[in-house]
Amino acid sequence: MPPKKKHRSASLERHVRATRDHTWATLLAELESATGYVEPGDPPPHGVGAVLHVPFDPGGPPLVETVISFEPPWRRVYRVEGDTGLDLYEGTFALRDDGDECHLAWAVVVDPEPSTEGEAFLERAITTIGAFLDRVVAAAEA
Numbered sequence: 001m002p003p004k005k006k007h008r009s010a011s012l013e014r015h016v017r018a019t020r021d022h023t024w025a026t027l028l029a030e031l032e033s034a035t036g037y038v039e040p041g042d043p044p045p046h047g048v049g050a051v052l053h054v055p056f057d058p059g060g061p062p063l064v065e066t067v068i069s070f071e072p073p074w075r076r077v078y079r080v081e082g083d084t085g086l087d088l089y090e091g092t093f094a095l096r097d098d099g100d101e102c103h104l105a106w107a108v109v110v111d112p113e114p115s116t117e118g119e120a121f122l123e124r125a126i127t128t129i130g131a132f133l134d135r136v137v138a139a140a141e142a
Contacts (some may be wrong), residue, residue, distance in 0.1 A: 007088065008114065010126055011107040014133045018140040019104040024073035026140040027093060027104070030132070041067050047082045055081070056124075064132070080125075085117030086110050091129075106133060 016023045028046050034102075041050025047070040053062035062080065069077035073095065080089040088111050096103040106129050109120055 006059060007109045007112050008122075009049045009107060009109050010122065012126065012130050012133055013106075013107060014104045014137050016102050016104050016140050017100075018102065019100060021073050023102050023104060023140040024137070027095075027136050030136050030139060034132070035065075037123055043070075044069060044127050050053065056128075057083075069073040084121045085115050085119075089122075089125075104133060104136065114137075 018026070031052070032045065035052040037045045037050055038052035038053050039049070041047035044050075045080045046067065048067055049072075052065040054065050062131050063080050063084065065078050067076060067078050068087035068090070069075065071103065074097075075092065077090065077092045088089040089108065090110075091106065091108045094105045094107070095112050096105070107121070108125065108129075111118060114122060
C-alpha cells in the first residue's frame with residue numbers, strides 16, 4: 001500500500017461579539033456582495049453547488065469557487081479551481097456558538113507539496129481571507 005499523503009493546511013480564527021446566527025448571515029452577505037453567484041446552489045443561493053467567480057488577478061480569469069457542503073448556521077465548505085498552481089484547494093468557514101458571541105474560523109487544505117506558484121497563491125489567499133474575515137467581524141459587530 002502506498003504511503004498516505006499528508007495534505008498541507010492553514011487556518012485563521014476570529015472572535016466575534018455577535019451571535020452565531022447573525023454572524024452567519026453576515027458571512028453569507030459579504031460573500032455574495034464581494035463576488036455574486038454565477039449559479040445558485042441548493043438551497044438557493046448559497047447552498048451546495050453554488051458557484052462564484054472570484055476575481056484574483058486583475059485582468060486574469062476569475063477563480064471558480066463551488067460550494068461542496070453547506071450546513072447553516074455553522075459550516076460552509078468550498079473548492080477553488082483555476083490558475084492557482086494547486087491541484088487541491090478546499091476551504092471551510094465554521095462558526096462556533098458562544099451564546100451572545102461566536103467564534104469564526106477558516107481553514108484550507110491544499111496539495112501535500114505545493115509548487116512554488118501554489119505556495120505563492122496560498123500565501124496570498126491567506127492574506128486575502130484574513131482581510132475578508134476582518135470585514136465580516138466588523139460588519140457583524142456594527
